[in-house]
Amino acid sequence: MYSKNLHRFAILTAIFAVFLIGVGASVTSTGSGDAVPDWPLSYGTLFPRMAGGVLYEHGHRLVAGTVAILITILMIWLLRSKQPKYMKVFGVVAFVAVILQATLGGLRVLVVSNPNLQDTVTGLFSVGHVEPVRMAIAITHATLAEIVLCMTFLIALFTSKAWEKFKLNEINTGVKIAKLYTLTFVFAFIQILIGALVRHTQSGNIIPDFPLSFGRLIPPFGNLPYEPNAPFPISYAELQFKVAIHFAHRVWAFVVAGFGIYASVLAIKKRVELLSQFAKVWIVLIILQILLGALVVWTKLSVPITILHVATGATLFGTTLVLAVLSWKGVAVSERVESELVLTKSGG
Amino acid sequence: MKKLISIVLLFSFISFAFAQNATVKGVVKFSGEAPKPRLISMKADRQCDAIHGGKQVQAEDVVVNQNGTLKWVFVYVKEGVKGKYNPPSEPVVLDQQGCWYHPHVFGIMVGQKLEVRNSDPLLHNIHATPKKNKPFNIGQPVKGMKSYHTFDTPEIMVPFKCDVHPWMSAYAGVLDHPFYSVTNDKGEFEIKNLPPGTYTIEAWHERLGTQTQTVTVKAGEVKTIEFTFERKK
Ligand SMILES: [Cu+2]
Numbered sequence: 001m002y003s004k005n006l007h008r009f010a011i012l013t014a015i016f017a018v019f020l021i022g023v024g025a026s027v028t029s030t031g032s033g034d035a036v037p038d039w040p041l042s043y044g045t046l047f048p049r050m051a052g053g054v055l056y057e058h059g060h061r062l063v064a065g066t067v068a069i070l071i072t073i074l075m076i077w078l079l080r081s082k083q084p085k086y087m088k089v090f091g092v093v094a095f096v097a098v099i100l101q102a103t104l105g106g107l108r109v110l111v112v113s114n115p116n117l118q119d120t121v122t123g124l125f126s127v128g129h130v131e132p133v134r135m136a137i138a139i140t141h142a143t144l145a146e147i148v149l150c151m152t153f154l155i156a157l158f159t160s161k162a163w164e165k166f167k168l169n170e171i172n173t174g175v176k177i178a179k180l181y182t183l184t185f186v187f188a189f190i191q192i193l194i195g196a197l198v199r200h201t202q203s204g205n206i207i208p209d210f211p212l213s214f215g216r217l218i219p220p221f222g223n224l225p226y227e228p229n230a231p232f233p234i235s236y237a238e239l240q241f242k243v244a245i246h247f248a249h250r251v252w253a254f255v256v257a258g259f260g261i262y263a264s265v266l267a268i269k270k271r272v273e274l275l276s277q278f279a280k281v282w283i284v285l286i287i288l289q290i291l292l293g294a295l296v297v298w299t300k301l302s303v304p305i306t307i308l309h310v311a312t313g314a315t316l317f318g319t320t321l322v323l324a325v326l327s328w329k330g331v332a333v334s335e336r337v338e339s340e341l342v343l344t345k346s347g348g
Numbered sequence: 349m350k351k352l353i354s355i356v357l358l359f360s361f362i363s364f365a366f367a368q369n370a371t372v373k374g375v376v377k378f379s380g381e382a383p384k385p386r387l388i389s390m391k392a393d394r395q396c397d398a399i400h401g402g403k404q405v406q407a408e409d410v411v412v413n414q415n416g417t418l419k420w421v422f423v424y425v426k427e428g429v430k431g432k433y434n435p436p437s438e439p440v441v442l443d444q445q446g447c448w449y450h451p452h453v454f455g456i457m458v459g460q461k462l463e464v465r466n467s468d469p470l471l472h473n474i475h476a477t478p479k480k481n482k483p484f485n486i487g488q489p490v491k492g493m494k495s496y497h498t499f500d501t502p503e504i505m506v507p508f509k510c511d512v513h514p515w516m517s518a519y520a521g522v523l524d525h526p527f528y529s530v531t532n533d534k535g536e537f538e539i540k541n542l543p544p545g546t547y548t549i550e551a552w553h554e555r556l557g558t559q560t561q562t563v564t565v566k567a568g569e570v571k572t573i574e575f576t577f578e579r580k581k
Contacts, residue, residue, distance in 0.1 A: 031511060032511050034485045052392045054512050129480075230557050230558075231552065231556070
């Protein structure tokens with residue numbers, strides 16, 4: 001079943017998917033999301049002059065187009081191959097997700113620049129202003145991107161020779177690691193959602209210091225520095241909300257790190273090939289990610305640092321999924337059935 | 349003859365009414381050491397950079413004039429205006445020239461036409477991000493293009509930006525009356541034709557925030573007031 005070329009192609013697609021998330025992050029960080037008001041064409045052409053913000057926004061469209069083509073080829077390749085059926089399903093899911101992703105990207109632009117569409121959506125969601133809809137689309141777009149990335153990571157894993165070997169080896173790493181990694185994956189997904197919320201509500205620098213918040217362990221929610229005579233004042237409640245989600249992103253990072261590091265230490269101890277290697281990668285990535293997060297605050301949202309933080313977060317998320325899959329595969333069949341029974345019972 | 353008399357009467361009444369209207373004027377001062385002007389490099393778009401001969405351009409976010417006053421402060425009547433005012437038929441022009449908005453701060457009435465022009469031989473997008481009015485984003489890829497827009501709700505202030513050239517920014521004060529002014533390069537503002545009454549006057553600055561004062565003007569009075577903004581710590 002193993003095809004070297006298919007695997008290499010899947011790896012290439014996965015790398016491009018990470019790159020695409022970085023490019024997407026550069027659009028948000030440079031505030032270039034609206035530099036090209038039309039879609040799918042850019043200023044009525046496929047190749048506008050790549051100056052200023054157009055470079056980021058149109059660059060994002062070009063890279064996204066490339067990823068869409070790669071994923072389409074990958075899907076066709078999988079469908080025509082003798083790969084197991086679930087692989088074909090993954091291929092199709094990745095394809096559908098990337099098409100949906102492109103549509104969301106287009107909607108995000110047109111909801112501002114197309115007055116008719118703007119009226120339609122504000123009417124549809126009965127909101128007075130398009131801003132909450134625009135924000136919701138942007139956050140969904142950012143989150144779905146991570147799903148696309150996960151699909152490409154899984155396909156890359158499943159088409160690898162190491163995976164074939166891993167399946168054949170009679171290994172038992174126990175259900176504990178599997179459960180821990182699954183929790184870490186769910187927690188990491190929540191963290192990505194909070195992160196997207198922080199970014200798209202412009203709350204990235206609302207707490208100016210790190211590791212402390214306004215010089216304290218917990219932000220003083222009742223006594224935040226508030227400027228009622230600001231040129232564009234926000235309500236105190238809105239300020240509290242922004243501080244709350246930013247703070248949640250910080251606290252939650254340590255929850256994800258705690259569970260993930262614990263699972264990874266256990267996994268490394270098992271000395272199972274592939275699993276322990278990915279576990280080591282995970283620990284390196286989480287340290288890097290927290291450091292980048294601190295640097296984002298210290299550099300007051302430096303564009304390259306923020307892009308790296310988003311791209312590393314995505315890679316970490318995909319790696320967590322790979323680890324969760326590997327660790328479930330490492331659970332002996334008898335034990336797996338048992339724990340599934342427990343899960344269904346406790347899940348009600 | 350009767351008709352003539354009534355016309356003469358009407359005219360004298362109108363001119364009398366205008367003569368009875370008050371003026372609020374003054375300056376907006378800046379206290380403390382003037383910040384160093386922020387310089388903007390247009391290297392991100394070579395064509396823009398070329399227009400300015402490769403030189404950096406001074407940002408207009410905080411402009412302290414030679415006489416220690418503040419430019420680009422939007423001064424307007426926030427409260428106290430009674431009656432309905434129709435927008436003038438001539439449009440307000442926002443020009444894009446040298447990858448820069450002209451003017452940087454302006455007032456416009458609800459329902460009044462805003463004409464956005466592209467005087468540059470390159471593309472801009474005009475992206476307004478109001479919170480009360482509808483946002484819009486128009487591409488103007490070609491020199492000489494003009495777009496029109498009207499606002500339907502008063503709003504202090506509506507930001508404009510070009511996402512192609514992130515240094516381009518402008519602000520519009522949208523009001524349902526004509527009592528507003530923007531400080532010039534001597535820091536002066538002047539609000540004319542105010543009916544007698546008591547008003548809250550607000551001065552808005554894009555970085556330094558807002559300040560208000562209450563004034564009462566009598567018929568025909570010219571009242572001078574002053575605002576002072578301090579440098580932000
Ligand atoms: Cu521009």
